[in-house]
Amino acid sequence: MRKTPQFFLFGMGDRPKLIYKNGALYSYPNYETIRLWEVNKEEILPSEYTVKLETSDGIVRIREDSEGVWLNESSACVCFGRSKLNLPTFEGHPLRETLRILHHEILINIINGVPVPNYFVYPKAWYRDGAMMAMVLKETDNLHLIRDWALGLSELYDRNNKGNEESDNLGQLLYLLGILDLKNHPLVELAVKEAERRLEEGVLTGSTDYAPHPVYQTKWLKLGLETMGFDSSYLRIPDVKDHYSSIFWMDGHTMLPSDDSYNVKYPYLWWAKKHTMRQAVDPFLLEPSYPISSETGASEADYEKLRPLFPEYADARHSAPHTWHAAEMFLYIIDLYGKGAM
Helix, strand or coil, rough: CCCCCCCEEEECCCCCCEEEEEEEECCCCCCEEEEEECCCEEEHHHHEEEEEECCEEEEEEEEECCCCEEECCCEEEEEECCCCCCCCCEEEECCHCCCHHHHHHHHCCCCCCCCCCCCCCCCCHHHHHHHHHHHHHHCCHHHHHHHHHHCCCCCCCCCHHHHHCCCHHHEEEEEEEECCCCCHHHHHHHHHHHHHHHEECCCEECCCECCHHHHHHHHHHHHHHHHHCCCCCCCCCCCCCCHHHHHCCCCCCCCCCCCCCCCCCHHHHHHHHHHHHCCCCCHHHHHHCCCCCEEEECCCCCCHHCCCHHHHHHHEEECCCHHHHHHHEEEEEEEHHHHEEE
C-alpha cells in the first residue's frame, strides 16, 4: 500500500507557493503561517489538488484549479493566486490519477516563471531538467509558463555542476528555444557556433556529470538542431560505449539495459531506461501517491532549505517532488499507455 500523503503543495505555475502540513497552511519562502486549524479529520486528495479538513468550526477546503488556489472557510472563499493554467483531466486514462499528480509535480516547481528541479533545494534552473519539463508542458499546452524565463536566458551553459560547461547543455538549450519558437533568440547562433567548436568528426566532445558522454551529448545536439529546424546531417552518433545513451529515448532507439535495478536515489535514470527499452514496469510503481517523484543525495542540492517544515527530508538528504523524475514518468506513461482526454 502507498503511504498516506503527509503534506500537499499549492501554487502551480507562477502562482505564490503554499504548503499544507499538519493542520496548517504556510507561505513560501518565509514559512509564515497563513492559517492554523484544530483538525478532527484530514483528507488529502493529490489528484484533485485538494485538501479537505473537518474542524470544530466546520468543513475547510483548500483546492487548486485552472483559475487559482482557493480556500473555502466559514462560507468565505479566498483566492491566493491567479494565473491561467491548462490542467488536463486525462479522463478515461487507466492512469488518470497518476498523470494528474505528475503534472502537478512539474507545474509546482515553476517558481517565478523559472523551471527548477525542486524549488526548495535548487535555486536555479538546470537546462536538462528544464528541457524535460518543457516536453511535458508542450503536451499539456502550458509552454507559456516558461517563455519569459527562456527569453531572458543569456548563458550557453547552466554551470550547475561545480561551474562546469557541460556539452549536453547546448542541445538542451537549442531544444528549449526551438520548442518555444524563439528562433531569433541571441543564444541560438552562439550555441550553434559553440557546438561546432566542440565537434570532432561530427561528434560532440566535452563532459556531462564530470565524464565524457559523446553519444548522449551528440544526440541532445541533434534533437536541439532538429527542433530549431536546422540541418543535423553532419552529426555522427559514435559507435562507442556510453551508459548515458540508455537514458536518451527521444530518438526511438532501443537497447539492452546496462543496469535494471531501480535507482532509489536517482529514479529518473531508471525510468528513462525503461522508456528507451519500452519495457513494462511493476504496476505498483504506477499507482497514485504523493509525492510520486523524488531525488536523494544530489551533490548540488541544498537540503538544509527543507529543515523548517521537512526536517525528516533534510536529515535524509531527500527532496520531493522532483521534476526530472516526474517528467520521465509522465512521458513514459503517455508514450506507452496513450494520453487520454487532454
